[in-house]
Amino acid sequence: MDHTKKTRLGDPTQYGPRNTGMKVETNVSPKTDAPAGLLAYNGLSTKDVRKSGARKLDAEQMTKRMAWVVQVNAVRDHKDKAAFAEIFGYFAPRVKSFLMKSGASPDLAEECTQEVMATLWNKAHMFDPTKASVSTWIFTIARNRKIDLLRKQRRPEPEDLPWGPEAEPDQADAMGLQQETEKLGEALATLPPEQRKLIEKAYFGELSHSEIAAETGLPLGTIKSRIRLALERLRHSMK
Amino acid sequence: MMNEMKQIKHHLTEPLLMGYAAGTLPEAFNLVVATHISMCDTCRAALAEYDAIGGEVMLGGDPVEVAEDALAATLALIEKGDAEQALPPAPRAPGLFPAPLRDYVNGDINDVKWRKIGGGVSQMILKTSKDASVRLLHIPAGTAVPDHGHRGTELTLVLQGAFVDETDRFGAGDVEVANEELNHTPVAEAGMDCICLAATDAPLKFNSLMPRIAQKFVGI
Known part of the structure; x- marks a missing residue:
């Protein structure tokens, strides 16, 4: 266990946020959805470890x-x-x-x-x-x-x-x-509570988007865009 | 295969990836998602992120006390060997179909039991839970699938060949996500016959009388 303390926690050149914003050759139609990246997984999206300010x-x-x-x-x-x-x-x-x-x-x-x-x-x-x-x-x-x-x-x-x-x-x-x-x-x-709750509902509550819409009384399109916003905010705070 | 992968430009949408990670999609959609991810490293990496969010959501929940003897009971379960054993993960398939699809077809392209559904198009419906349906479609090169709209969501994953509709061209590995707003006439490109895996959570609406009559008999 010793090594975990000694490893270079927060050394951005080694383990900095490997937020790659995965590039996808797209995009012909506006509805093409390329998933954006939060984390870089080993050998999957990219090998390049970017230098950027790692948060403590x-x-x-x-x-x-x-x-x-x-x-x-x-x-x-x-x-x-x-x-x-x-x-x-x-x-x-x-x-x-x-x-x-x-x-x-x-x-x-x-x-x-x-x-x-x-x-x-x-x-x-x-x-x-x-x-x-x-x-x-x-x-x-x-x-x-x-x-x-x-x-x-x-x-x-x-x-x-x-x-x-x-x-x-x-x-x-x-x-x-x-x-x-x-x-x-x-x-x-640290997401605003309403945003966090929406994400939790999507995972925890086994609620489909339409069920969340029925429960909250918000239109489906609004729910979808709010979840999208919450995810964007997550991505932003990962940078 | 690697070259094909590089050409994938139509990916799974955020709600689909999130739903697959959360385990809330119908089985038919899960099959299309798992098959696409088998072909697409971009979406595979994205899925890992949605799984990670799920893990953190689970960590953030209020813990619920387990039974007093839960640990002992679990160790007994392990001793007895009753719990799910580790199966080796499915290896990459040598044929056309990725492993998850092969499981549902019970084989590869040559094992598909095609049924003609008119206009030269054939299909095989795969058995899943009833909340949505999924089928393999064989569209001869140059043939059009009748103009149709959608009541729910339709996912179409190209396995071989390509089709073109009003929105774009979809080649091997591409997935088209269509909803109520899209009315389209997919046409298989000349050259190779187009094989697709298509899932829908509502019946398609065909826009002319003949296919609508045929619809009753073919289960689309």
Whole structure:
């Protein structure tokens, strides 16, 4: 764990915000939608690490985030129950909360949370800290379980990248990604409350845009543009 | 394949990526999204961001207390081996169809059970949840799909060949997102037959009488 403290937190030349604003060859028709970039993921959008002013991150939060990575690796390498208990203690109540807000009864959410955490154990070797933060990874496991259990649907997943996983995740890449995700979390927390609530509803409440529109009494177009605004604001605060 | 990828210029929209990450889209839309992402690194990277937002939203929620014996119960679940096991991720498919689509077709292009729907166009409806439908379309080169409007949202992903409509040209990997406002007549480009994966959450509206009658029989 020592290295996480010593790594060059906030050294922009190393791990500066790799906000690439991914360029997409577009754009023929105005309705063409090219997704804009918030984070640069390893080997996906670009390799160029831009120099720009990195905001100071809460070092304690970063240490916590890197600690999760170490804990998942301990589960993977040593079937470390103490490390698992740490992850469980932090994430299980949050997974349960997510599932209940998605419409699961407390009993179902409890059962489902235990399954999600057991899946984490089983899939620990598939976790790649250069591609996802532990929070992101657990979210995707919980989301897939939710679709399976609550919506009773199959979940088609994209196929794997042709070049496959790299042998040993690069520590600097992992650090950069974890840092970006921490920043994203901070940006989300500091959004104006109404904007944050809209994004939360879209993820948590299992509400479609039209359902949010019905609930809030706002027209669908307004909801869509407000969500768009909230995302733009997130992107802006990532710069 | 790499060259094709570079040419993709019509991407998934923000609401679609967000809905896929949140797990709130109909299964039929999820299939189009997963198939497009299999072909498009730009949208793959964008999806990772929406997943990350989901993770942070989850972290920001008020924690709910779990059962007192939850950890022990989970460890017991692990011991028993009942929980979801790790399957190796789907490898890149050698054929035309990306892995998620192959799963629904039970094979590649040669395994598709085409049914003629008139005008030289054939389709195969894929089985998904009922809140939306998804089909493969085979449009012979140079052929037009009858002029139609939409009641809901229609996603059309090109897998092979290309089509052109009033808005633009759509080649392999491109996805067209059409809504109520778009009335269009897609025409498959000369040269190669066009194979598309099309999902809709409402029936299409054809603008002439004949296709409307045919519509009853072909399930569009």
